[in-house]
Amino acid sequence: MNDYDPRLVDMYDQDNPDGPDHDFYRGLADEVAARNVLDLGCGTGILTVTLASAARTVVGVDPSASMIGFARNRPGAAQADWVVGDSRSIPGTGYDFAVMTGNVVQAIPGAAWSRTLRDLRLAMAHGGTLAFESRNPAVRASNNWAFEDKRRESLHGPLIERRTVSTPAPGIVKLQTSTTFAATGESIHETQLLEFRHSTTITRDLEEAGFAVEATYGDWTRTPFADDAPIMVFVCRAV
Numbered sequence: 001m002n003d004y005d006p007r008l009v010d011m012y013d014q015d016n017p018d019g020p021d022h023d024f025y026r027g028l029a030d031e032v033a034a035r036n037v038l039d040l041g042c043g044t045g046i047l048t049v050t051l052a053s054a055a056r057t058v059v060g061v062d063p064s065a066s067m068i069g070f071a072r073n074r075p076g077a078a079q080a081d082w083v084v085g086d087s088r089s090i091p092g093t094g095y096d097f098a099v100m101t102g103n104v105v106q107a108i109p110g111a112a113w114s115r116t117l118r119d120l121r122l123a124m125a126h127g128g129t130l131a132f133e134s135r136n137p138a139v140r141a142s143n144n145w146a147f148e149d150k151r152r153e154s155l156h157g158p159l160i161e162r163r164t165v166s167t168p169a170p171g172i173v174k175l176q177t178s179t180t181f182a183a184t185g186e187s188i189h190e191t192q193l194l195e196f197r198h199s200t201t202i203t204r205d206l207e208e209a210g211f212a213v214e215a216t217y218g219d220w221t222r223t224p225f226a227d228d229a230p231i232m233v234f235v236c237r238a239v
Contacts, residue, residue, distance in 0.1 A: 003064050004066045004190075005066070005188050006070075007155075007181075007188075008179065008188065008190075009064075009067055009069075010156065011155055012043060014154070014155070016043070016046070017046075018050070020221075021102075021133065021220055022046070022047045022050065022101070023220065024220045024233070025051070025099050025101060025131060026047075026051060028129065028131055028235065029051055029056075029097050032096070032097055034051075034056060034129070035056055035097075036056075036094055036095045037056060037058040037095065037096075037097045037098070037099075038058075038061070038090060038099070038120075038123065038124075039058065039059070039060045039061070039101070040086075040087060040100050040116075041061070041062055041100050041101070041104030041105075041107075041108075042060035042067075042071065042082075043062055043064075043067050043104075044070045044074065045068075045070070045072075045077065045082070048060040048071065048080050049071075049074060049075070049079060049080055052079035053079075058081070059080065059081045059082075059090075059091060059095075060080050060081070060082050060083070061082075061083045061085055061086070061087075062083075062084065062085075064084075065084050068084045086112075087116040087120060087123075088115075090120075090123045093122065093123050093125075094124075095123055095124045096124070096125050096127070096128040096129070097129050098120055098129070098130045099130075099131050099132060100131075103133060103134055103135055103231075105132050105133075106134055106135065106196065106197075107192065107193075107194060107195075108195070109195055110195075113195070114205060114208070117209035117211070118210075120209070121209050121211060124238040125238065126238055127238060128238040129235065129236070130206075130234075130236045130237075130238065131233070131235045133231050133232060133233045133234070134196075134202065134231070134232050135196060135231055135232075136199070136227075136228075136229055136230055136231060137171065137198060138198075138228070139228065139229075139230050142165050142173045142196075143165075145163060145165045146164055147161070147162065149161075149162060150162070151182075156181060157182060158181075158182035159179055159180065159181060160182055161177065161179050161180070162178045163175060163176065163177045163178075168193075171195060171196050171197065172193055172194070172196075173193070175190075175192045175193075176189070176190070176191050177189070177190045177191075177192075178190075199225060199232050202232065202234065203216075203234075206236055210238060211238055211239065213236050214236060214237050215233075215235040216233065216234055217229075217232075217233040217235075218230070218231065218232070218233070219233070
């Protein structure tokens with residue numbers, strides 16, 4: 001994949017702030033008494049650094065060099081180890097807690113998804129906890145994602161943003177986003193493919209990779225998943 005423009009990375013935390021999703025993952029880490037933590041697809045590390053403590057090692061892995069570069073310079077970064085790469089780059093084994101947050105699992109396409117789960121199982125200790133979320137395809141949230149000429153202020157001055165949404169294949173949503181810096185007229189164009197998997201598909205994939213699903217929630221307050229829930233939050237055990 002092409003890496004993110006550093007100016008967009010600078011704004012990532014503003015667009016994706018700490019919130020109830022991070023509270024959920026931090027609380028779960030405490031509940032399972034996590035000692036060796038993996039944050040796969042950690043982005044800018046906004047959650048990663050808050051999982052670290054004197055009694056807990058944390059590793060953040062992300063395929064974006066720009067994201068990892070930002071993470072390495074954020075407050076608290078020295079408490080974690082940072083790796084540019086995907087699941088094939090996970091250093092070592094024996095993790096007792098692993099997360100994939102920010103719906104990152106939807107950006108892992110096709111065969112790479114199955115490989116990611118297998119890689120995670122090999123990296124995790126027996127009985128370790130894996131947790132992640134994905135959007136519920138039945139809700140069709142992407143129907144409301146398109147917009148034109150949305151203007152806002154940013155760290156890099158006024159922006160004009162536009163996004164188109166299409167469905168090139170069943171279960172696949174294609175996002176094409178342009179960001180124009182109003183002061184210079186320079187535009188950045190990004191294309192992203194997201195895969196919307198049903199809960200039954202994800203459960204099957206997890207079981208095939210060596211995980212048992214212990215709970216599936218429909219929100220961050222642990223309401224059991226229902227067909228109309230906007231998200232699916234999976235908590236699994238490595239078996």
